[in-house]
Amino acid sequence: MNLLSILVKGGWVMLPIFLSSIIAVAIIIERYIILKKASINVPSFLIKIRNLLKRGDIKGAIEYCMEEKSPMSNIVKKGLKKYKFGHQRVMEAIESAGKQEISRLERGLPVLATISGVAPLLGFLGTVTGMISAFMKIQDLQGSASPSDLAGGIWEALLTTAFGLIVGIIALTFYNYFVSRVNKLVIEMELISNDVVDVLEESSKKEITDDNLEIEL
Amino acid sequence: MFKKNTQNISYLISFGFHLALLLIFMAINFSTQTENTEYITVGFGSFGNPGLSGAAGKSAQQRDEVAEIEKQKVQTDKEEKKVELPKTVNFDQQNPIPAASNKKEKEEKTAIEKVKPLKKTESESRGEEFAGSRFGSFGFQIDFGGKGIRKIYSYILPQYPEGVSKEIDVKLKFTIMPDGTVGKIFPLIKADAKLEMAAINSLRQWRFEPLPPNAKQIEQSVVITFPYRLK
Numbered sequence: 001m002n003l004l005s006i007l008v009k010g011g012w013v014m015l016p017i018f019l020s021s022i023i024a025v026a027i028i029i030e031r032y033i034i035l036k037k038a039s040i041n042v043p044s045f046l047i048k049i050r051n052l053l054k055r056g057d058i059k060g061a062i063e064y065c066m067e068e069k070s071p072m073s074n075i076v077k078k079g080l081k082k083y084k085f086g087h088q089r090v091m092e093a094i095e096s097a098g099k100q101e102i103s104r105l106e107r108g109l110p111v112l113a114t115i116s117g118v119a120p121l122l123g124f125l126g127t128v129t130g131m132i133s134a135f136m137k138i139q140d141l142q143g144s145a146s147p148s149d150l151a152g153g154i155w156e157a158l159l160t161t162a163f164g165l166i167v168g169i170i171a172l173t174f175y176n177y178f179v180s181r182v183n184k185l186v187i188e189m190e191l192i193s194n195d196v197v198d199v200l201e202e203s204s205k206k207e208i209t210d211d212n213l214e215i216e217l
Numbered sequence: 218m219f220k221k222n223t224q225n226i227s228y229l230i231s232f233g234f235h236l237a238l239l240l241i242f243m244a245i246n247f248s249t250q251t252e253n254t255e256y257i258t259v260g261f262g263s264f265g266n267p268g269l270s271g272a273a274g275k276s277a278q279q280r281d282e283v284a285e286i287e288k289q290k291v292q293t294d295k296e297e298k299k300v301e302l303p304k305t306v307n308f309d310q311q312n313p314i315p316a317a318s319n320k321k322e323k324e325e326k327t328a329i330e331k332v333k334p335l336k337k338t339e340s341e342s343r344g345e346e347f348a349g350s351r352f353g354s355f356g357f358q359i360d361f362g363g364k365g366i367r368k369i370y371s372y373i374l375p376q377y378p379e380g381v382s383k384e385i386d387v388k389l390k391f392t393i394m395p396d397g398t399v400g401k402i403f404p405l406i407k408a409d410a411k412l413e414m415a416a417i418n419s420l421r422q423w424r425f426e427p428l429p430p431n432a433k434q435i436e437q438s439v440v441i442t443f444p445y446r447l448k
Contacts, residue, residue, distance in 0.1 A: 007242060
């Protein structure tokens with residue numbers, strides 16, 4: 001008896017559990033890649049941006065942000081692009097860019113949360129359908145059912161519960177991990193954007209040449 | 218574009234991962250065979266898993282009844298197996314012999330009388346532990362040894378052989394085959410050949426529950442003591 005034939009005994013409820021497992025693993029892989037790329041060395045990024053802004057090199061700062069290709073550099077870039085419209089516009093641009101980046105980072109996580117909740121419930125549904133089939137068998141055999149007659153229903157009940165719980169546990173664990181990673185990134189974004197705004201306010205006191213304001217919009 | 222690519226790649230990886238998992242599951246074979254101990258205890262169903270078929274799994278009184286029924290069956294079989302004698306023909310009119318039918322009736326009556334009532338009254342059975350039949354000179358006290366449990370489906374108790382007046386315990390070690398039949402029998406304590414033979418002959422006819430098909434098919438050893446006591 002191989003393990004696959006045992007899985008087949010789980011019945012039709014195993015199919016949605018299997019499908020949710022495929023989706024969950026895909027989201028886990030995708031989010032892992034995205035979040036891995038989103039994380040940058042915050043101190044070195046801040047030092048470079050600060051230096052460029054203190055020198056009044058807004059263009060250079062924007063180019064550096066375009067090179068970095070991370071959610072944080074995107075936020076700073078969008079803010080800097082609005083520099084010539086005043087500090088208020090810069091703040092608004094950073095806020096809206098931040099919201100967009102957070103929503104991109106959190107993409108797929110609601111689905112993962114749903115799978116972590118639904119997979120065990122599908123398992124319990126399998127338990128119920130398995131028990132129903134077992135009791136129907138008892139009724140069909142008018143009480144003289146042997147354990148082997150009931151084995152099919154019991155197999156279904158136990159296997160779906162087990163696999164539903166396995167998928168649910170894995171999905172919930174990764175969901176919580178990704179949420180904590182996103183929260184950490186959001187805190188870093190806030191830190192960087194506040195710092196950028198502070199530096200811009202300081203540098204605004206200085207005279208800005210027309211060359212510095214030649215920004216590609 | 219990058220995100221779309223990542224999404225597609227991750228779905229492909231996930232699908233491949235599940236496919237590989239299924240292939241691994243196909244490759245993993247395992248048996249659900251249960252291990253049995255080689256040295257076991259035999260029982261009449263009063264211990265171990267309840268609800269088994271046969272005489273095992275019934276209450277002490279029910280088992281008494283089952284044993285009684287079996288005994289009755291054996292007796293009636295003996296009655297039935299009697300050789301039919303040729304019918305006598307009476308040529309002497311002055312000296313008639315009783316009709317054959319009357320004789321048969323009489324025989325049946327005596328056969329019925331020999332069979333003891335199945336049910337004991339509550340006062341009779343109170344305080345008795347199940348120890349099998351108490352007829353004849355063989356007190357049904359059996360000591361079993363071992364760890365696992367193998368239930369007895371049918372048994373015949375040894376009869377006290379004629380010409381022997383000893384009170385001894387015959388200790389036998391025997392093996393139970395996977396199908397429930399008795400295999401080799403070795404006497405552990407040598408005492409009296411006749412008593413030993415009687416015990417061995419009866420033990421040979423015992424039947425135990427067969428091992429389940431998914432269990433490891435092994436011969437299991439049991440030690441049993443038949444205490445022969447004079448009435």
